[in-house]
Amino acid sequence: VTRDNATAGYGDRWQVRRIKLGDVDYPYHYGYDCLDLIAQEIAALDADRLVMVTDDTVLALHGGALLPRLRALAPVDVLSHARGEAMKSLPQLMEYIERALAAGATRRSVVVAFGGGVPGNLAGLLAGLLFRGVRLVHIPTTTIAAMDSVLSLKQAINSSRGKNHIGTYYAPSAVFTDVRMLQTLPTRELRSGLCEAAKNCLAIRSAALPKLRRQFLAGGDWSAPSALLWLLDESIQAKTAVTARDSREQRAGLVLEYGHTVGHAVELAVNRRRSGGISHGEAVAFGMVVAANLAQRRGWLSEADVAVHEEIVAALGAPLWLPPDLSIDEIIAIVREDNKRGYLPPAPDSAPFVLLAALGQPAGDPELPLVPVRLDEVSSVLASRCHRSPRYADTLASGVTV
Ligand SMILES: NC(=O)c1ccc[n+]([C@@H]2O[C@H](COP(=O)([O-])OP(=O)(O)OC[C@H]3O[C@@H](n4cnc5c(N)ncnc54)[C@H](O)[C@@H]3O)[C@@H](O)[C@H]2O)c1
Numbered sequence: 186v187t188r189d190n191a192t193a194g195y196g197d198r199w200q201v202r203r204i205k206l207g208d209v210d211y212p213y214h215y216g217y218d219c220l221d222l223i224a225q226e227i228a229a230l231d232a233d234r235l236v237m238v239t240d241d242t243v244l245a246l247h248g249g250a251l252l253p254r255l256r257a258l259a260p261v262d263v264l265s266h267a268r269g270e271a272m273k274s275l276p277q278l279m280e281y282i283e284r285a286l287a288a289g290a291t292r293r294s295v296v297v298a299f300g301g302g303v304p305g306n307l308a309g310l311l312a313g314l315l316f317r318g319v320r321l322v323h324i325p326t327t328t329i330a331a332m333d334s335v336l337s338l339k340q341a342i343n344s345s346r347g348k349n350h351i352g353t354y355y356a357p358s359a360v361f362t363d364v365r366m367l368q369t370l371p372t373r374e375l376r377s378g379l380c381e382a383a384k385n386c387l388a389i390r391s392a393a394l395p396k397l398r399r400q401f402l403a404g405g406d407w408s409a410p411s412a413l414l415w416l417l418d419e420s421i422q423a424k425t426a427v428t429a430r431d432s433r434e435q436r437a438g439l440v441l442e443y444g445h446t447v448g449h450a451v452e453l454a455v456n457r458r459r460s461g462g463i464s465h466g467e468a469v470a471f472g473m474v475v476a477a478n479l480a481q482r483r484g485w486l487s488e489a490d491v492a493v494h495e496e497i498v499a500a501l502g503a504p505l506w507l508p509p510d511l512s513i514d515e516i517i518a519i520v521r522e523d524n525k526r527g528y529l530p531p532a533p534d535s536a537p538f539v540l541l542a543a544l545g546q547p548a549g550d551p552e553l554p555l556v557p558v559r560l561d562e563v564s565s566v567l568a569s570r571c572h573r574s575p576r577y578a579d580t581l582a583s584g585v586t587v
Contacts, residue, residue, distance in 0.1 A: 200414075202421050206338060206356070207432030213335070215362040215417055217410045223324065223361040224254035230320060230358065232295035235261045236285045238308035240268040243300040243326050247366050251299065251324070261297075262288040266304075273303055273342040275351060281311050295320045295358070301327035301374075302334040306352075309340030313355035321357045327370060328378020328413075329466070331362045332385075332420035338432055354433060364413040373464055376501050379407055380466030382416045383497050384473060385423035388443040391545025393419050394493060402500050435528075440547045440554045442525060443539040447563065448472025450519035454511050463508070470503030471570075478566045479558055480540045480548070490544050506570055513567045517560050528555055535559045 199216035214226060227235070235255050239248065244265050255261050264281045266272040285294075296319060298308030305323055312321035325331040341352025367375065386393040400412060407413075424441065431438040452468035477494040480486040495505055507513070525537045537555040540548045547554035 200418070202418070202425075204336065204360070204421070204425055206425070206428050207430070209338065209356040209432060211357055211359055213360040213362075213421060215331075215360075215364065215414065217363065217414065218365045219361075219363050220250055220254055223251075223363065224258065226359060226361060227255065227295070227297070227322060228258045230295050230322070232259050232293060232320070233291055234289060234294040235259050235297050236288070236290055236294055236311070237261055237263050237265075237297040237299050238281060238304045238311060239263065239265045239299040240272070240301070240304055241265050242268045243304070246369050247299075247326060255297070260289075262290070266307075268303070270303060270343070270348075273306055275342060275344075278307055278310055278314075278342055281307060282314060285311065285315060290315060290319070292316045292319060295322060298323045298357075299326065301325070301330045305330050305334050306340050306342060309355050309357075310342060310352065312357075313340060313353055318355070321355065323357050323360045325360070325362055326366045328367060328375055328416075329381065330378075331364075331367065332378050332417055333381045333424075335360045335362075336421060336424040337428070337434065339434070362417065364410050364417065367413055368408055368410075370408075372502075373467075375408055376503070377464035377466030379416060380464075380470040380498075380501050380503055382420045383501060384443050384469060385420050385441075387473060387494060387497070387544060388440050388539065388541060388547060389423040389426060389545060390419055391543075394544060398493070398496065402496055404500075407501075436552050437554065439525070439528070440539055443541070443547070444469040444471075444473035444476055446472060446520055446523050446525065446536060446538050447475045447516065447567075449523070450516045451508070451511065453519055454515050455508055458510060463504070466501075467503040470498040470501060471505070471507070474498055474505055475563070475566050475570060476538060476540055478569065479538065479562060480542070482562065482566070483540070485540065485542045485548060486544070490541075493544065506572070507567055509571075513564050513571075516567060517564055520563060521560065525555060528553060529557055532557045534561070536563070 199219050199222055202213045204211050204213050296308050296312035298305045312319050323335045325335050338354040338356050340355050341349035344350035386397050427440050428438040448469035451471055455462040474494050477486055477491045481491050520536050523536050529537045535557040538558045540556050542548040549556045
């Protein structure tokens with residue numbers, strides 16, 4: 186990753202890092218209040234049409250600022266859907282393919298993903314499929330998209346049987362984030378992506394932890410532009426550090442799954458009961474607390490390291506305790522089916538986990554940072570996370586420093 190202040194005169198308001206994932210290489214431009222600069226960069230692509238994929242919420246909030254700037258460059262076709270995960274479907278993608286072709290898209294057209302991970306994934310597949318691949322740019326407007334999904338080549342939609350079942354890898358020509366647009370996010374959406382950013386600091390960039398704790402533990406403002414720009418930059422560096430040689434996230438990049446084994450199970454179990462009951466980031470944050478406890482039991486993480494996890498997760502408003510209506514058996518049944526099965530030799534009654542040997546350092550082989558964990562160990566840690574013990578409540582309430 187290289188960084189430069191490519192555009193003279195804008196200082197910290199406009200930065201560029203080059204993202205290198207395997208043999209793919211694209212610029213990530215980011216700043217505050219920089220829509221003119223974004224339009225200037227898109228103009229350089231010399232597109233005959235811009236095919237924008239977005240959702241109705243993003244369009245209503247930010248389309249008014251972006252669209253006139255893009256319409257000054259080329260005709261813009263706006264493909265917009267109702268917000269939400271349900272839109273990541275094959276019929277929705279098919280509709281967009283037909284509409285883009287009917288509008289006159291050609292090989293010189295550019296697909297513009299404008300919004301969160303849902304428009305981002307639909308746009309990624311649309312760009313990958315039209316004429317076997319046209320250029321794609323991302324303008325992410327959620328923390329999840331800006332700090333996570335646009336740093337991955339993975340593009341997927343859901344089948345009727347499960348999430349992200351239909352997909353491929355496809356690289357953008359460029360990414361542009363104006364963190365000003367992130368400031369309209371509801372707190373929960375904002376924090377969901379920040380949980381992933383915190384995961385990156387805990388699992389990969391522990392040098393960032395002192396600043397993270399200083400800035401945010403005392404009720405700091407997570408949505409301040411300086412905070413968002415810093416966390417975005419940390420996420421770029423963390424993600425690219427592990428995916429530079431593993432663009433498909435199937436070896437060293439698996440560390441990005443930290444917190445996801447139990448996190449994914451909790452997300453699924455809660456959302457079975459009440460849709461939207463827990464965000465992805467909140468569930469991953471709880472999963473990291475469980476993973477930290479597992480690592481502590483093995484003598485890898487200290488009590489202080491576990492406390493760092495808990496402080497950060499609590500400061501992000503994510504749960505430290507298993508939601509009361511979930512059963513441990515249900516979580517274990519989902520963990521048993523975890524999609525990281527197959528990376529390690531099969532072992533009965535165990536599941537592969539990313540655990541930390543120390544903060545910022547995954548356990549096991551750096552080229553395959555997974556370790557088998559017995560399901561009864563997971564059950565035992567979950568049992569200890571069922572009830573708020575006075576010790577943890579007291580420590581968190583007193584704003585402990587470790
Ligand atoms: N490709 C990858 O590697 C990758 C990584 C992470 C997530 N994802 C995918 O991304 C999706 C989740 O991402 P997401 O949370 O961004 O989903 P999303 O696109 O549904 O956005 C979440 C919500 O925020 C709203 N929103 C977006 N921008 C806003 C803004 N600036 N102000 C106010 N509201 C705004 C949207 O309308 C939506 O309701 C999932 O489908 C997931 O599978 C993919």
